[in-house]
Amino acid sequence: MTPLGLRIDVDTFRGTREGVPRLLDVLAAHDVKATFFFTLGPDNMGRHLWRLIKPRFAAKMIRSRAASLYGWDILLAGTLWPGRHIGARLGPTLRAAASAGHEVGLHAFDHHRWQAAAGHMTVEALQREIGRGVDAFSDALGKRPDCSAAAGWICNERVLEAKEAFGFRYNSDCRGRSVFAPRLNRRRFAPQVPTTLPTYDELVGRNGVTNESYYDRLLDLMRPGELNVLTGHAEVEGIVCAARFDKFLTTCKNYCFQPAPLARLLDQTARQSDDAIVQAPVAGRDGDVCWQRSALAH
Numbered sequence: 001m002t003p004l005g006l007r008i009d010v011d012t013f014r015g016t017r018e019g020v021p022r023l024l025d026v027l028a029a030h031d032v033k034a035t036f037f038f039t040l041g042p043d044n045m046g047r048h049l050w051r052l053i054k055p056r057f058a059a060k061m062i063r064s065r066a067a068s069l070y071g072w073d074i075l076l077a078g079t080l081w082p083g084r085h086i087g088a089r090l091g092p093t094l095r096a097a098a099s100a101g102h103e104v105g106l107h108a109f110d111h112h113r114w115q116a117a118a119g120h121m122t123v124e125a126l127q128r129e130i131g132r133g134v135d136a137f138s139d140a141l142g143k144r145p146d147c148s149a150a151a152g153w154i155c156n157e158r159v160l161e162a163k164e165a166f167g168f169r170y171n172s173d174c175r176g177r178s179v180f181a182p183r184l185n186r187r188r189f190a191p192q193v194p195t196t197l198p199t200y201d202e203l204v205g206r207n208g209v210t211n212e213s214y215y216d217r218l219l220d221l222m223r224p225g226e227l228n229v230l231t232g233h234a235e236v237e238g239i240v241c242a243a244r245f246d247k248f249l250t251t252c253k254n255y256c257f258q259p260a261p262l263a264r265l266l267d268q269t270a271r272q273s274d275d276a277i278v279q280a281p282v283a284g285r286d287g288d289v290c291w292q293r294s295a296l297a298h
């Protein structure tokens, strides 16, 4: 069996309230543990989605039928009324994931703000933003997060530097191909467990991939014996694609892949190689994201 790192990003109020409980049921039925990365602060994701409206993104919204995918309440969150605070309102749902034995970590305080601004914030400003997330996580879950995953894979050297102050055991901030330790100016940062596989919204609508064939395409892209990390979303795998994701988990086992939390992949890596991070695009997504440098050479 090759482990399949299974990371669930929870970006919105509705994704937390509806998607997380459904995913907990599906994962329990398959006796699978995953890593949930939570957004704790205000849900302003509607602002994020509208801010990005330009031809390429509009095409993607139509391609993935965004309104039916996300629901109008997500598209409007934080635009017509102040964003609802997820951690303060939905603590029991977050705690249910932890008590079911899943790994839990910090995704963002304000997901929209992180995606819009983190790329040009100072180390001090980043630390304030991460600190808000750590505090809200601790309030909701009764313990500090020991791992984190930058929203939208928006990460750079200042983000790595800012995160060091929080003592995370590992982070999952970039796209890549192996567990590695970012190295900069002779300094070695906390290890990274990168996402290796494309997300739902990156693949659907390109090269003939449809809602129905996304998970089959994923199985084609998974590599036995190598690092495989899938990032799902509570809004997708927990709501609109829940039935297909359920089937995918069954098929995974037939293909000899065992879904697992990311910490297990870290523990199974004898020695993390050193590598650098760079900014580069990823197919099907708007703008640059953070990459493990050596992965781009492949």
Ligand SMILES: [Zn+2]
Pocket: 009, 010, 011, 107, 111, 151, 152
């Ligand atoms: Zn996210």
